[in-house]
Amino acid sequence: MFKKALFATLFAALLLPSAQADEKVQALLKKADAYRLSDTAMQVETQIVINKHGHPSKDRRYLVLLRESRQSLVLMRSPAEKGQKVLMLGDDFWLIMPSSQRPMRITPTQKLLGDASTGDIATMTWAGDYDGKIVGDEACDEGGKLRCTHLSLNAQRKGVTYARIELWLAAGSAEPVRSDLFVQSDKLAKRARFVLEKIDGRRQVKEMVLQDQIEKSRETVVHYLERKPRRAPDEWFNPMFLTRAEL
Numbered sequence: 001m002f003k004k005a006l007f008a009t010l011f012a013a014l015l016l017p018s019a020q021a022d023e024k025v026q027a028l029l030k031k032a033d034a035y036r037l038s039d040t041a042m043q044v045e046t047q048i049v050i051n052k053h054g055h056p057s058k059d060r061r062y063l064v065l066l067r068e069s070r071q072s073l074v075l076m077r078s079p080a081e082k083g084q085k086v087l088m089l090g091d092d093f094w095l096i097m098p099s100s101q102r103p104m105r106i107t108p109t110q111k112l113l114g115d116a117s118t119g120d121i122a123t124m125t126w127a128g129d130y131d132g133k134i135v136g137d138e139a140c141d142e143g144g145k146l147r148c149t150h151l152s153l154n155a156q157r158k159g160v161t162y163a164r165i166e167l168w169l170a171a172g173s174a175e176p177v178r179s180d181l182f183v184q185s186d187k188l189a190k191r192a193r194f195v196l197e198k199i200d201g202r203r204q205v206k207e208m209v210l211q212d213q214i215e216k217s218r219e220t221v222v223h224y225l226e227r228k229p230r231r232a233p234d235e236w237f238n239p240m241f242l243t244r245a246e247l
Helices: 002-033 118-122 239-244
Strands: 041-053 055-067 071-076 085-089 092-096 104-106 109-111 131-137 147-155 164-170 175-184 188-199 202-212 218-229
Touching: 002 147, 041 109, 041 118, 055 109, 055 118, 055 164, 085 118, 085 239, 092 118, 092 239, 118 175, 118 188, 131 164, 218 239
Parallel strands: none
Antiparallel strands: 041 055, 041 218, 055 071, 071 085, 085 092, 092 104, 131 147, 147 164, 164 175, 175 188, 188 202, 202 218
16 A cells, blocks of 8 residues: 555656646746737637738738637638638538538638638637647747747647647747747648737737748738627527528
8 A cells, every 4th residue: 555655646746747837838828829819709800911022912801700619700801702701610610602502611721812721810729729848948039139938839639720839939928929830741831920019008919920831932921900809699600500691
């Protein structure tokens, strides 16, 4: 009995540092998430712009409705896509076309425009979807003046866009600065950087800039034009309802 008790005590002691490290990572991710969205249901007016060789070539508008429990509805507002909708319920994604009576299953990696995927604008959180470790404290700008906490994150859900993320958060504030985004094959797909401004009295992410890692001349900029509290009706989060409704 004494040996069993000793073993249990030693085992618990070994688990404690790991649990504390996990809690620290989640605390940092929650703090970073707060720069992109609030804890309540909300809507986000979003614009995606494609730049080629530094010049805008194409853009689209989206209205994103977010609720708790990983529920999102993306309404496409540009004339070329008007009437199309993307619904996310947990790990499940559907594309609803205005001419179809049947919602189509898609993946979070399916492209919307340029390097922006459905998951890039339908899911805006890291905490809960990822866990990982703190790699260390590093310089994270070209001049070497900005210090960041470097996190190495692995997906904990199947319905996320990226299997692995290397994320740099500003030391102290945990503002997101940049990230390397890896797909399931562990290939580096995109590099992202975050532009923050003071909006409505607090620092928020205004833009996410995605750099294509294959076609280096192409850059995709996700502009968050406006955020405001809004709880969309429950029926809007039913894929069959969306095939019949014009929102």
